[in-house]
């Protein structure tokens with residue numbers, strides 16, 4: 109665990125000094141551009157900011173017309189990309205922390221939700237946005253996702269944050285950003 113945090117710290121310091129130029133700059137830039145969460149406060153604030161970004165894309169997507177195929181494809185690609193990074197942050201760091209913190213049932217329940225949403229995404233990928241079923245399935249995905257996100261950000265995550273020390277929350281926040289950076 110300390111190794112990961114140190115790696116994140118070195119990267120942040122390197123980025124500040126411009127030392128990553130020519131080495132990992134494309135990735136660093138991508139992470140900064142794609143991660144509103146990096147500017148947010150702790151891990152709960154960061155994950156909540158990512159939820160809002162996905163919500164914004166879904167609201168736009170669900171208002172698209174049937175013939176706006178390219179727009180639907182682009183918005184769904186943005187949503188899938190954001191959700192992939194978000195799932196890695198939660199599944200690699202937050203859910204294991206929840207489980208080790210005596211909340212294994214919650215961790216399992218949230219991971220099962222992710223599994224269901226990956227199936228919805230897979231089903232959508234197999235359809236064309238021109239397909240009459242497509243928007244209904246997209247709405248079904250958003251309905252499940254919204255319920256899951258609200259449960260995380262209003263109940264499970266704040267309760268867990270409150271149960272941790274300030275130092276533990278700082279460590280968790282750093283680890284979560286580092287996992288997200290790796291797949292940005």
Ligand SMILES: [Fe+2]
Pocket residue numbers: 198218222256260
């Ligand atoms: Fe989640």
Ligand SMILES: [Fe+2]
Pocket residue numbers: 155159194198257260
């Ligand atoms: Fe989440």
